[in-house]
Amino acid sequence: MKTILLSTAAIAMFAAAPAMAQSWPAPEYYGSLGYSHMEVDEVDADLGAITGRFGAKLTPYFGFEGEGSVGVRDDQVTIGGVAVDVEHQYDLAAYGVAFLPVNSKFELFARVGYGTTEVKASAGGVSVTDDGNSWNYGVGANYYFDGQNGIRGDWTRRDFTDDGGEADVWSVSYIRRF
Numbered sequence: 001m002k003t004i005l006l007s008t009a010a011i012a013m014f015a016a017a018p019a020m021a022q023s024w025p026a027p028e029y030y031g032s033l034g035y036s037h038m039e040v041d042e043v044d045a046d047l048g049a050i051t052g053r054f055g056a057k058l059t060p061y062f063g064f065e066g067e068g069s070v071g072v073r074d075d076q077v078t079i080g081g082v083a084v085d086v087e088h089q090y091d092l093a094a095y096g097v098a099f100l101p102v103n104s105k106f107e108l109f110a111r112v113g114y115g116t117t118e119v120k121a122s123a124g125g126v127s128v129t130d131d132g133n134s135w136n137y138g139v140g141a142n143y144y145f146d147g148q149n150g151i152r153g154d155w156t157r158r159d160f161t162d163d164g165g166e167a168d169v170w171s172v173s174y175i176r177r178f
Contacts, residue, residue, distance in 0.1 A: 028057040032152050034173025036069055038088060040119070042165035047088035047119075048073025051171055060101055065111070067093045084123040091117040093136055105144045109154075112137045117158065117167070132165065134158040140171075148177045 036051040050072055055065030071088030078084070093115025100108040118131040140154025152175040158167040 025059060027063075029178040030055050030057070030175060031178065032173040032175040034152065034171055036169050036171040037073075039168045039170075040086070040165070041167060042163070043077050043079065043084075043086060043121075045075040045077050045086040046073075047071060047075055047086065049088050049091070051173065053173070055097065057097075057099065061099050063097045063099065065095050065097055067091075067095065067115070079123075082123050084121050087120040087122075089118040089120055089129065091115055093134075095136065104147065105150075107142050108139070109142065110137075110139050111154075111156070115158065117160075132160040132162045134160045134167075138169075142175055144175075144177070150175045 030053075032051075032053045034051055036049045038047045038049065039045075040047065048071070049069035051067060051069040053065050053067045055063055057063035069088075069091045071090065074085060074087045076083055076085050093113050095111040095113030097109050097111040102108065113136050114133070115136050116131055116133050118129060120127060120129045122128075136156050136158050138154055138156030140152060142150055142152045144150035152171070152173040154171050156169045156171070158169065160166065
């Protein structure tokens, strides 16, 4: 009897699978390209980068995105009376994203993820390159002009796990739905 009940349940699940697949929406993919301004609290440096993102909204309310940046703006800071050049080399991160659609053109989002950032410091002919892993979290908004093309603004806090340092990143990007 137990075998008959299990077989019946398996057949019912197999028969219902196409209906379940139809109720799950297809992912909506998006990409963005823009400028990010990073304020590194530990050394009081202001750095800039070109940032690209690619994401997938699995539902209207949840998705994932990957992010990569390459430094384009350096800063010079004074540490112990010595001028130090600070360069943002790159960063990479992955996020889980929660979306709140306000209407068809405007949505708010919050994201949390993990990443790595590499920075180079130079002074007196000596250079040191260091990378740091961080837990990242932030909020932002997307506004679409025509349903596909739009603008994105966001803030992300990076809490570095290696040395306890922090950085705030402000970004403005062009965003496109695919």
